[in-house]
Amino acid sequence: MARVGGAIVLVAVLAALLGPWLVPFDPAAQELALRLEGPTGAHWFGLDELGRDIFARVLSGARISLLVGLVVVSVSATVGVTLGSVAGYAGGRVDEAISRLIDILLAFPGLLLAIALVAVLGPSLTNVVLALSLIGWVGYARLVRGQVLRARELEFVQAARALGATTTRILVHHIVPTTLPAVTVQATLGMGGAILAEAALSFLGLGVQPPTPSWGTMLNYGRGHLLDAPHLTVFPGVAIAVLVLGFNFLGDGLRDALDPATRGRRM
């Protein structure tokens, strides 16, 4: 499954990068005479309400989705690993303060805080990334804190401490590397989560603003043409589902590969 996931992600990345050379249409170019036309030999996914090529826009939307996923995951993982490591290793008041902040942010169900933040900050791609990163680091911090609590008692860490290694050195060279497999799995699954969240916010009109092509925005506009042009809804939705499925397969496969406990025996 991990291979299938990896293949899907690879194809999506290539399609996003090579999009402008794969399709002879500009994603913003309008052919108003052909608006809402269904899939044809020339326009594989048909045309939208302004006569724009949906295939070109789906490929262009892939760039937005992957970019949002990459930035959100990178920022969230960096902040989360740093704060989680510090909390787990330092303990005491530092741990207490960071843990309470985590508790408060976890008290908001997933996307809700992002919706609230984008609602007040204003709808834009930057604010979507900011909002998703502000809530995204919490999962990494909690995961890493738990791992560090265990790792700091391991013999090689105690040996490093006895040899006089500094706290920073112990964290960076000895403890954080032990958390990386789990962080990698979380980051892979997090890519799918961030892509879904961006699409959801854009669908609600709170994310990427027109005319920039985003899968969520395309679905939002497709809603108005469910009866006369369902292809507006079908193709961006398939793109989201397949790409997120790819990251989920990959993350799931990585977790199985990295966790011997999940390779149990049959009854």
Next chain:
Amino acid sequence: MLRFLARRLALTIPVLLGVATLVFALIHFIPGDPAQAMLGETAAEEDVQALRQRLGLDRPLVEQYGLFLGGAVRGDLGVSLRTNEPVAQAIVDRLPATLELAAAAMLVAIGFAIPLGIIAAVRRGTLVDHLATTVSLTGISIPNFWLGPLLAIVFAVELGWLPVSGRGTPAHLVLPAISLGAALAAILARMTRASLLEELREPYVQAARARGTSRTRAVLRHAFRNSLIPVVTLIGLQFGAVLTGAVITETIFAWPGIGRLLIQSIGFREYPLVQGCILFIAVIYVGMNLLTDLVYGVLDPRIRYD
């Protein structure tokens, strides 16, 4: 048990305070003047000033915070700027619709996920397991804001079996409940599978099999019952995800619940209503998490002594 209850309740109070603080701060995250943002760039200065006074934004921050917290504790979340309706009343009016949708979605999810999880665990490593895992991963990957319109195209538009949107009859509930419950079903199926696999490895299951208990009985009567504890916990914890999903599902199907109220309020820049909805959903979520923890404590006494 009482000590566990008291400790857990004591932990909830600072979280609720933190949640309220963050919701209070939301209005101050608005770039520029919040009153100007609500009325628009072209609003007259005296109108902006009047709104600032009405919302208490002209008072010192500490006083604003105190008034907000005091109001929240009393259930006074302010009034709607457009309709003058109390925010709390607007939320309470829409609560039955949201609860109805959430309950239906959870029923759909549980009814689908538990059998799928059991089959996948019992047939681990076979084609059936791979198929079940693929189905559940697909369910997690399909966004409800896509599934909803697709279901509407097929079952409402093409087949005409169910209404496209609105609330009223049980038929109105079917598509929104499936759309909202699908992702939860996928997550629950995976948890059921994983939890049952853990139990199937336990010696008591092997012992039951050695005593001649049939495979089905060993699974359903012994392992499955014990594997339910984490599944029940997950159902409780996922309630928040259902509430968030309801924001989208209610928007798609014009379901008159709190989620739709939230999105409409964002559109109208009705920030007191936005704050009220967010606070209400977060408090419900914290309450559900607390309840889940308490139930977990009852089901598994080891938790109480952690």
